[in-house]
Amino acid sequence: MPQNGRNILLLALMLLLACASIVSRAHAEEVTSTGIAPYDPGREAVAREKALHDARRNAVEATSGGIIDASTTVRNNMLVSDNILSRAAGYVSEYTVLSERKSNGLYEVTIRANVLVDSMRDDANTIRRLVALQQTPHVIIKIASETPAENRTQARRAASLLADKLKKSGLTVVDKPLTGTELELNLALEQASTPATVLGVQMMVNEISLVTDIVRPSDGRTLASSTETVKVNGLNKLQALEKGTKECVQKTWKRLARALSRSWEEEMESARTLYVTVLGLDSKANAETLAGAFRSSVPNVETAALQSMQEGEARFTLRYKGQPRFFTDEISMRYFRNRYGEFAVTSVRDNVITLTRQ
Structure with a gap:
């Protein structure tokens, strides 16, 4: 190969190595950190491993400032940070022990570690999303099959009213599964009408019942139930159903919001x-x-x-x-x-x- 050709090849290899070095530095940050652990005589090996674990965790903590999100609450940022530190071993690609010593019942290790900052940042975004998901109940409202056909239109209106109130209380109401973690709120609307005579006047006493079940979709288990019943006088059954439905929703929605929040929290932690x-x-x-x-x-x-x-x-x-x-x-x-x-x-x-x- 001509001299010029060899020089060009050599230059290309040098540029490739330089680019590789830049990419490596972009993905890993070098940090010096110290870890300590108490030790008992004869158990130095165990103490050393704990001190190394502490040093790796401290190295990750030293580079974790970039995962803080200004748009996230202080509490949630702390949760994200704690979750990142609990996974610290996965963010240290390699480390070198610089020094180690035993003093006053403590084993101390100082290391130089390469921390994978990009990996940490990616996982922080995932953890932030999961933390937000765990804190906010997600609900799908469905019309129960036992709702009579003549009541289904009004039942859908009840579902819409209920969805608006639950959303205003901080819950997330969706039309279909998005995360695979949603609870189902099954809604049944029933009406029983009985003729009555009051002070010589013929009328109809309409008993409207709104029955709601909080259900875990994966196995169909009912986690909580609620029934609200009101009575509406009037010969027009449709108008009575509409009025009674609104009253039922108004009376029950706060109780339902609390029950959904409790069920959600239990599901997240069970x-x-x-x-x-x-x-x-x-x-x-x-x-x-x-x-x-x-x-x-x-x-x-x-x-x-x-x-x-x-x-x-x-x-x-x-x-x-x-x-x-x-x-x-x-x-x-x-x-x-x-x-x-x-x-x-x-x-x-x-x-x-x-x-x-x-």
């Missing part, structure tokens, strides 16, 4: 069993490692056990505190992918989840 199938694992050892990753790295996983492994298909049972959707969001976050690889969410149906190793 523990449930998840049945997770992971395709594409090449060994039982890798499946056992993944079970350990679920237990140690994913917040709110209380237990995780490998049930079977056959032909690359691993089946796990997990005890998880939260919605199935939140678990799939967790394993899609960068902190988990950085440590354990990519997993595509193939399907989520109730508490049954299928993932595929990429």
